[in-house]
Amino acid sequence: MIVTGRACDEETAVEQSMKETAVEVRAVYRTFEAEVAPVRALRGADLTVTAGEFVAVMGPSGCGKSTLLNLIAGLDVPDEGEVFVAGESLRGKDANDLARMRRTHIGIVFQFFNLLEGMTVQENVVMPALIAGVKRKAAETRARDLLDLLGLPDKAKAAPTTLSGGQRQRLAIARALANRPTVLLADEPTGALDSDGGDEILELFRRLHDDSGQTIVLITHDQPVADAASRLVRMRDGRVVDDGSAGATGIAVSVNASE
Ligand SMILES: Nc1ncnc2c1ncn2[C@@H]1O[C@H](COP(=O)(O)OP(=O)(O)OP(=O)(O)O)[C@@H](O)[C@H]1O
Ligand SMILES: [Mg+2]
Numbered sequence: 001m002i003v004t005g006r007a008c009d010e011e012t013a014v015e016q017s018m019k020e021t022a023v024e025v026r027a028v029y030r031t032f033e034a035e036v037a038p039v040r041a042l043r044g045a046d047l048t049v050t051a052g053e054f055v056a057v058m059g060p061s062g063c064g065k066s067t068l069l070n071l072i073a074g075l076d077v078p079d080e081g082e083v084f085v086a087g088e089s090l091r092g093k094d095a096n097d098l099a100r101m102r103r104t105h106i107g108i109v110f111q112f113f114n115l116l117e118g119m120t121v122q123e124n125v126v127m128p129a130l131i132a133g134v135k136r137k138a139a140e141t142r143a144r145d146l147l148d149l150l151g152l153p154d155k156a157k158a159a160p161t162t163l164s165g166g167q168r169q170r171l172a173i174a175r176a177l178a179n180r181p182t183v184l185l186a187d188e189p190t191g192a193l194d195s196d197g198g199d200e201i202l203e204l205f206r207r208l209h210d211d212s213g214q215t216i217v218l219i220t221h222d223q224p225v226a227d228a229a230s231r232l233v234r235m236r237d238g239r240v241v242d243d244g245s246a247g248a249t250g251i252a253v254s255v256n257a258s259e
Contacts, residue, residue: 107176
């Protein structure tokens with residue numbers, strides 16, 4: 001009986017640990033053809049993100065951060081290596097499969113917002129859910145909840161062009177959260193904002209992580225933004241050189257390069 005119980009426990013633990021891995025990047029390589037010489041953007045990058053983590057990725061310009069994020073999002077495919085999202089490999093998926101994966105698992109926020117300018121604030125948040133097949137009423141309810149959560153309830157009918165930079169980025173985050181993604185990816189989300197706008201967005205990411213357990217992978221050049229994360233990953237020359245996991249965190253935080 002005891003043995004059976006233990007076996008059961010072990011099985012559950014294994015199952016849980018599989019479920020709990022939101023993103024896994026294994027020995028990924030990506031080279032871009034360029035005029036002068038090929039650019040080896042990623043050269044064996046590894047990264048594992050557990051569900052509920054808030055991971056900041058830092059590293060010098062050109063070290064492969066955005067390339068890595070694009071591979072996780074299925075916006076690009078690696079030359080070698082493998083990417084898993086929510087336990088599922090992206091290898092061999094065609095463009096339609098990758099788009100479906102993105103709708104289900106990925107929310108993306110970029111530096112320059114990428115909003116649908118011709119639509120209202122609310123429609124910007126409703127649209128991704130409609131595309132994913134959610135009924136309009138449910139999509140609208142979800143959009144209103146998100147606009148409340150992100151402090152934009154009075155802006156639902158406004159045009160995105162009338163919003164401040166910080167408000168535009170909050171809208172971009174609301175849109176990225178519309179389909180309750182497994183992981184929220186952000187590529188320098190505070191990069192185009194003044195310090196007030198940046199603080200506002202930072203506070204928001206912190207709240208999404210602390211209150212909702214949202215898994216977040218965020219690229220940044222700003223130390224205060226990285227400090228808000230629960231783990232700091234450092235990249236250099238196309239690799240993860242410090243993944244900030246158990247035992248390495250102290251080192252990661254103390255290496256304070258000017259990036
Ligand atoms: N589509 C592409 N075609 C050619 N080269 C590319 C392409 N995308 C990225 N690169 C190159 O790959 C390298 C890594 O680029 P990436 O955008 O991942 O860097 P990054 O770490 O995000 O830099 P930054 O901090 O400046 O945003 C760079 O040398 C870049 O010029
Ligand atoms: Mg980049």
